[in-house]
Amino acid sequence: MGINIALDGPSGAGKSTIAKAVAAKMQYVYVDTGAMYRSVACYMVTNGVDLDNTEEIISKLSEISIKLEYKDGAQHVILNGEDVSDKIRTPEISMAASKTSAIPEVRAFLFDLQQTMAKENNIIMDGRDIGTVVLPNADVKIFLTASAEARAQRRLKELQEKGDPSTFEEVLRDIEQRDYNDTHRETAPLKKADDAVEVDTTSLDLQQSIDEICRVINEKLGVKKNDDDGAVKKERTPRVLMEVQPISKTHHVNPLKVLVYGILRWAVIGIYHLYYDIRWEGTENVPKDGGNIFASNHRSYQDPVFIALHARVPLSYMAKEELFQGNKAFKWLISNLGAFPVTRGKGDTAVIDTSIEKLESGRNLAIFPEGTRSKDGKVGKGKTGVALIAAVAQTKVIPVGITFEGKLKFRSKVIVRYGEPIVPAEIGASNTDSKSLRVLKNKVMEEITSLVHE
Numbered sequence: 001m002g003i004n005i006a007l008d009g010p011s012g013a014g015k016s017t018i019a020k021a022v023a024a025k026m027q028y029v030y031v032d033t034g035a036m037y038r039s040v041a042c043y044m045v046t047n048g049v050d051l052d053n054t055e056e057i058i059s060k061l062s063e064i065s066i067k068l069e070y071k072d073g074a075q076h077v078i079l080n081g082e083d084v085s086d087k088i089r090t091p092e093i094s095m096a097a098s099k100t101s102a103i104p105e106v107r108a109f110l111f112d113l114q115q116t117m118a119k120e121n122n123i124i125m126d127g128r129d130i131g132t133v134v135l136p137n138a139d140v141k142i143f144l145t146a147s148a149e150a151r152a153q154r155r156l157k158e159l160q161e162k163g164d165p166s167t168f169e170e171v172l173r174d175i176e177q178r179d180y181n182d183t184h185r186e187t188a189p190l191k192k193a194d195d196a197v198e199v200d201t202t203s204l205d206l207q208q209s210i211d212e213i214c215r216v217i218n219e220k221l222g223v224k225k226n227d228d229d230g231a232v233k234k235e236r237t238p239r240v241l242m243e244v245q246p247i248s249k250t251h252h253v254n255p256l257k258v259l260v261y262g263i264l265r266w267a268v269i270g271i272y273h274l275y276y277d278i279r280w281e282g283t284e285n286v287p288k289d290g291g292n293i294f295a296s297n298h299r300s301y302q303d304p305v306f307i308a309l310h311a312r313v314p315l316s317y318m319a320k321e322e323l324f325q326g327n328k329a330f331k332w333l334i335s336n337l338g339a340f341p342v343t344r345g346k347g348d349t350a351v352i353d354t355s356i357e358k359l360e361s362g363r364n365l366a367i368f369p370e371g372t373r374s375k376d377g378k379v380g381k382g383k384t385g386v387a388l389i390a391a392v393a394q395t396k397v398i399p400v401g402i403t404f405e406g407k408l409k410f411r412s413k414v415i416v417r418y419g420e421p422i423v424p425a426e427i428g429a430s431n432t433d434s435k436s437l438r439v440l441k442n443k444v445m446e447e448i449t450s451l452v453h454e
């Protein structure tokens, strides 16, 4: 179960703008339930359904599929495969949504979808009934308001920017009509939950509103008192959330080094083709830039080289510290090939910092989540370290599957498969809380396993 923040209030109070900003700041998923109601209305309007004919509206619900997708940080609303993100924002659809959202069957239809999203992710969800009906146990509930005039003024500005000729009076009338519809419907009317914090934004500008909401959230997520026994509930502090700092992709490995590395790579690829019966698959999945994690099953000491040969930017990888203690020339060699030491079995936390530093410096990082080589070729369960590094750095993880029969020897048939990159935030792992790490680790191990067995 993720952390859930419920944000309710009337139209134009600032819910979606603020929720988006908070989601970006806290690396949460933003769920715009209004967009879902708008999509239902959009389908009805587009298909000529009479909005006073409740029976017909209900009968059409089974034809609707709604998805919220996240591309380049923006939320897109997909209705039956079509991106309707812009289409649902017209005054006509606003008014239609206000009408169709009063129908209990429409609400029940969207309720399941909303609850599922809340279960799977850390989310901030905005709407009218989130704190009262959809997420009655939300960790934080906020009721956002502003005077009808202030809200109408904001909407008018928005509409004017889009070239819409509506007047202030018309917009105010629409807002008041929708407020009336939303607060007077029988099912899940707009009202403040008893345990919600009310924030009035009438005299606050946007930044002040965002700051106030962040303050309320931090206060609520900090330490929560259990009303029944006065004990402090299991603390879910935002401290952990703050540690997530997506690495900056502005650091690049020296281009000359990349060029020399490229020439060497191709020379080594040639040698490897002579020595092994080797093939690389899925090379189109390898990002052209650095700062990515390659997570692979571990079969042999050659694995870092196998993985590196199709990555354009050099790789760093962890190697057991004993390798750095013996022969100085060997230490020099492996260090220059990107290895850095890790103390095994001691929960070496410095290695996490070093890994992040490597990624930040623009290098790629190879990790073998199983920790040790597999003798029989079976993929083990994997440790959480890979997920922790990926979650803290919020960077792509490219799963890799390495297969060969028995022991690696001259002319062994080797296949190295690169899978599609995993983006932590897209699979609900936008934090370092235990649920995010579990989700991420499981996904990485699943992908590696299926690449090995393809």
Ligand SMILES: Nc1ncnc2c1ncn2[C@@H]1O[C@H](COP(=O)(O)OP(=O)(O)O)[C@@H](O)[C@H]1O
Pocket: 009, 010, 011, 012, 013, 014, 015, 016, 017, 018, 154, 155, 158, 201, 204, 205, 206, 207, 209
């Ligand atoms: N506190 C505020 N002060 C000024 N403008 C605001 C404020 N909050 C929101 N806005 C602006 O008002 C408009 C409506 O806000 P929006 O987030 O769409 O409201 P809601 O989701 O509650 O309907 C947006 O253009 C937004 O930039």
Ligand SMILES: Nc1ccn([C@H]2C[C@H](O)[C@@H](COP(=O)(O)OP(=O)(O)O)O2)c(=O)n1
Pocket: 010, 011, 012, 013, 016, 033, 034, 035, 037, 038, 094, 097, 098, 099, 101, 102, 126, 127, 128, 129, 130, 178, 182
């Ligand atoms: N949880 C929700 C969310 C929206 N609705 C209704 C109320 C509104 O009339 C429509 C559209 O909501 P939306 O939040 O997009 O509207 P505004 O952006 O506030 O104008 O859906 C609802 O009934 N319950």
